[in-house]
Amino acid sequence: MASTIVTETREWTRLEIAELLISQTALTQLKREAAQEIATLLKPEQVAAGTVLMEEGVASTGFMALVLEGEAIVANSLSTGEAVVLGEIGPGAVFGEMGILDGKPRSATVTAVTDMVIAGLDTAALTRLIDDMPGVAVALLSAVMVRVAERLRATNARVLELVEENRRLKGG
Numbered sequence: 705m706a707s708t709i710v711t712e713t714r715e716w717t718r719l720e721i722a723e724l725l726i727s728q729t730a731l732t733q734l735k736r737e738a739a740q741e742i743a744t745l746l747k748p749e750q751v752a753a754g755t756v757l758m759e760e761g762v763a764s765t766g767f768m769a770l771v772l773e774g775e776a777i778v779a780n781s782l783s784t785g786e787a788v789v790l791g792e793i794g795p796g797a798v799f800g801e802m803g804i805l806d807g808k809p810r811s812a813t814v815t816a817v818t819d820m821v822i823a824g825l826d827t828a829a830l831t832r833l834i835d836d837m838p839g840v841a842v843a844l845l846s847a848v849m850v851r852v853a854e855r856l857r858a859t860n861a862r863v864l865e866l867v868e869e870n871r872r873l874k875g876g
Contacts, residue, residue, distance in 0.1 A: 709721065709746075709748045709772070709821075709823065711748065711750070711772065711773060711821045712750070712821075713773060713821075714773075716748075716772060718740060718743040718744060719740060719743075721743040721746060721770070721772070721823060722736060722739035722740040722742070722743045723736075723739075724770060724772065724795065724796045725739040725742060725770055725798070726739045727796040728796070729793075729794075729796040729797045729798075730770060730796050730797060730798045731798060731844070731847035731848065731850075731851060732847070732850075733843075733846060733847035733850045733851075734843055734844065734847045738839075738840045738843040738844065741833075741837055741840045742825065742833070742840065742844055743823075745825055745829040745832065745833060746770065746823035746824060746825055746829075747823065747824050747825075747826070747829075748772070748821060748822070748823050748824075749769075749821070749822050749823075749824060750819070750820075750821055751774070751816045751819065751820040751821070751822060752816065752819055753774075753816050753817060753818050753819050753820075754815070754816060755815070755816045755820075756813060756814070756815050756816075757769070757776060757799070757800075757814040757815065757816060757822070758799070758800055758803070758810045758812075758813065758814045759810060759813050760779075760780060760781055760809075760810050760811065760812050760813045761781075761809045761810065762809055762810055763807070763808070763809050763810075764800075764802075764803030764804070764806070764807045764808060764809065764810055765803075765826075766803060766804055766807055766826055766827035766830075767800055767803065767804060767824045767825060767826040767827070768798060768799065768800035768801040768803065768804040768824070768825050768848075769798070769799055769800055769822040769823060769824040769825070770796070770797070770798050770822065770823045770824075770825075771793055771794060771796065771797045771798075771799070771820060771821075771822055772795060772820075772821040772822060772823055773795060773819075773820060773821040774794070774795075774816060774817075774818040774819055774820030774821060775792060775793065775794045775816075775817045775818050775820070776792070776793050776794075776799075776814050776815055776816045776817055776820065777789050777791070777792050777793075777814070777815055777817055778790045778791050778792070778793060778799070778812050778813070778814050779812060779813050779815070780811075780813070781813070787813070790812060792817075793814070798851070799814050800814070801848045801851060801852065802852060804825065804826075804827060804830060805845075805848065805852075807827075830844075
C-alpha cells in the first residue's frame, strides 16, 4: 500500500490518518501502532456533496469509513417520512462500524453535506487483517465494540430523558 493518500486538497500520510483514527471522535481505544497498520488497509474515496453514503434500512455492503475531509449528517426516518438529524460528523469521525460487524441493514442514513474524502475499510480488508495480523484485528474490533457500547449507553440515557419528559407532559 502507498504510504500516502492524495486528495484534491492535500496529501495525507498514513501516520496522519492513524492519528485521526485514534482521535476523540473515532476509535480512542486503539493504540497508535495498531492504527498505523489499519491505515495501510484504508481505501480513499472522493464523495460529492449530497451523496448518500449509507441508507437506513438498506443491507450493509460491509464497510466502515473514517472521514478525512468534509462533513455529513446522520439521520433516522420517522414513520411520517420526516428525517430526524441525529448528529453531524466531520474529520476524524468513524461511521458504518456496525455494518462491517454484522452485515445487517443500516440503522441510519449518512449524507454528505459538503464534498468529502473518506477512507474506507471493507469486509475483505478486515478479513485480511484478521488473517495476517490477528492482534491488530482484535484491537480494532474491541475499539469498535467500545464505541458501539458508548452510543448504546447514550441512546439509553436519551430514551430515559424522553420518558421523563413524556411523564411531565402528561402531568404524572
